[in-house]
Amino acid sequence: MNAIDPAIHIAAANIKLxxxxxxxxxLxxxxxxxxxxxxxxxxxxLGPSGCGKxxxxxxxxxxxxVSGGKIVIGxxxxxxxEPKERGCAMVFQNYALYPHMTVFDNIAYSLKIAGFTKAERQARVEVVAKMLGLTDYLARKPGQLSGGQRQRVAIGRAIVREPAVLLFDEPLSNLDAQLRHDTRVELAELHKRIGATTVFVTHDQVxxxxxxxxxxxxxxGEVEQYGTPKEIYHHPASIFVARFIGSPPMNILSVSGDGTALRLADGQAVVDSHLIGDFHVGVRPEDIVVRNSGSRPGLRAQVRYREDLGSHSIIAADLAGETLRIATPFGADAPDLNVLSFSFPSDRLHLFDTKTGRAIHGALKEKT
Known part of the structure; x- marks a missing residue:
C-alpha cells in the first residue's frame, strides 16, 4: 500500500440523505x-434517463x-x-480537463489552489500517477492522450485531494465497449486499494x-430497491426492477389464481397455488427448463425466432398471447421445433401484485 492509501481509507465517510x-x-x-x-x-x-440520478x-x-431535507457526510x-467544503471530489462524463495544462498540472491544480507547497504537490502527484499508470504521461497534454488515459487523469485529479467521498457521474459513457470494460476493471481495483466512499451514477446495468x-x-425519483447486486438480481422488489436488471430481462406473465393453481390466459397451469385473483409471475430466461420430446408434457409455447449469441441462445416464443424468452446455455441441444415444451422451477418463480407492481414474498408453495 502506498503513502496516499491510508489517508484515503481514514477519510472514508458515510452519506445520509x-x-x-x-x-x-x-416539477x-x-x-x-x-x-x-x-x-x-x-x-x-442506477436507473433510466430522467429518473433523477x-x-x-x-x-x-x-x-x-436541496429543496428540502438534510445531507449528512460523516x-x-x-x-x-459550498462544494469545496464538503470533502467530495467529482469525476464528470466529459472529463473537464484543462487542455493547455500538462497531466501533472491538471492533477496538481486543486492542490495548488489549496496552498500546498511545490514539494508536496510533486510527492502527491507522483504517488497518484504511479497508482493510475500515468507516470510516463505527466508531461503530456490531454490532447495527446487516449480517452481512457484522459479519464484516468480526471480520476487522479479527484483522488489526489484525499476526499472523504468520490462521486462519478456516468464517467465511462464516452468510451468504446472494450475501453469501458478495461476502465471498469481499473476502477474496481482502484476502489479496493484506496477504500474511499464511492457513489457512481450510470444507466448501464453491466x-x-x-x-x-x-x-x-x-x-x-423514487427508490425502487437498494441492495447488493445478487439481492437485486435474484430477489427483485418490483416488476420495474425485474425488467430493468438482466439481459434479456425477466419474463413477466399475467396469471389468475383459481385456488388450485396460477393459470395463464389459455388455462395452462404455471404453478400450484391456493391463491385466488389476478397476479403477475416472473421467471428469468435462464431458469426455464426446456423438456425433450420423451419427457412428460409441460407448458407449451409457439416458437417465434431464435438468436444464437455464441455463449448462449435466446428463444422467443408466444405463450398465451405474451412473449416468453428462454436462454439456453452454450452447447445445450435446444429442440429445433415450432412448439416447445418446458417448465418453470417453482423455487425460481417471482410473484408480483398487479396494482402496485411490488413483489409478494412467500405466497408460492413448492410444486409436488
Whole structure:
C-alpha cells in the first residue's frame, strides 16, 4: 500500500440523505428520499434517463441545492455548505480537463489552489500517477492522450485531494465497449486499494452489477430497491426492477389464481397455488427448463425466432398471447421445433401484485 492509501481509507465517510427532495417550480424531480451510503462502499445509482440520478449526485456534491431535507457526510450536515467544503471530489462524463495544462498540472491544480507547497504537490502527484499508470504521461497534454488515459487523469485529479467521498457521474459513457470494460476493471481495483466512499451514477446495468457493493435503483425519483447486486438480481422488489436488471430481462406473465393453481390466459397451469385473483409471475430466461420430446408434457409455447449469441441462445416464443424468452446455455441441444415444451422451477418463480407492481414474498408453495 502506498503513502496516499491510508489517508484515503481514514477519510472514508458515510452519506445520509434524510427526507431529501428536489423540485424545479411545480416539477418534482426527487420526492422525499431516505437512504444511506455506507462508508468505504462502492454504491452505484442506477436507473433510466430522467429518473433523477445526476440530480441526486449533484445535490451530494453541492452543485444543486436541496429543496428540502438534510445531507449528512460523516458527522456533518452539508446541504448548506459550498462544494469545496464538503470533502467530495467529482469525476464528470466529459472529463473537464484543462487542455493547455500538462497531466501533472491538471492533477496538481486543486492542490495548488489549496496552498500546498511545490514539494508536496510533486510527492502527491507522483504517488497518484504511479497508482493510475500515468507516470510516463505527466508531461503530456490531454490532447495527446487516449480517452481512457484522459479519464484516468480526471480520476487522479479527484483522488489526489484525499476526499472523504468520490462521486462519478456516468464517467465511462464516452468510451468504446472494450475501453469501458478495461476502465471498469481499473476502477474496481482502484476502489479496493484506496477504500474511499464511492457513489457512481450510470444507466448501464453491466457497470452496476460488476462494480457495486450495493445498487440503488431509481424510478422517477423514487427508490425502487437498494441492495447488493445478487439481492437485486435474484430477489427483485418490483416488476420495474425485474425488467430493468438482466439481459434479456425477466419474463413477466399475467396469471389468475383459481385456488388450485396460477393459470395463464389459455388455462395452462404455471404453478400450484391456493391463491385466488389476478397476479403477475416472473421467471428469468435462464431458469426455464426446456423438456425433450420423451419427457412428460409441460407448458407449451409457439416458437417465434431464435438468436444464437455464441455463449448462449435466446428463444422467443408466444405463450398465451405474451412473449416468453428462454436462454439456453452454450452447447445445450435446444429442440429445433415450432412448439416447445418446458417448465418453470417453482423455487425460481417471482410473484408480483398487479396494482402496485411490488413483489409478494412467500405466497408460492413448492410444486409436488
Amino acid at each position: 434524510q427526507n431529501v427532495s428536489k423540485t424545479y417550480g411545480k 418534482n424531480i426527487i420526492p422525499n428520499m431516505d437512504v444511506e451510503f455506507r462508508a468505504g462502499e462502492f454504491t452505484v445509482v 445526476s440530480t441526486l449526485m449533484q445535490m451530494i456534491a453541492g452543485l444543486e441545492r 458527522d456533518r450536515e452539508v446541504q448548506d455548505l 457497470e452496476a452489477m460488476t462494480l457495486a457493493d450495493r445498487i440503488l435503483i431509481l424510478n422517477k
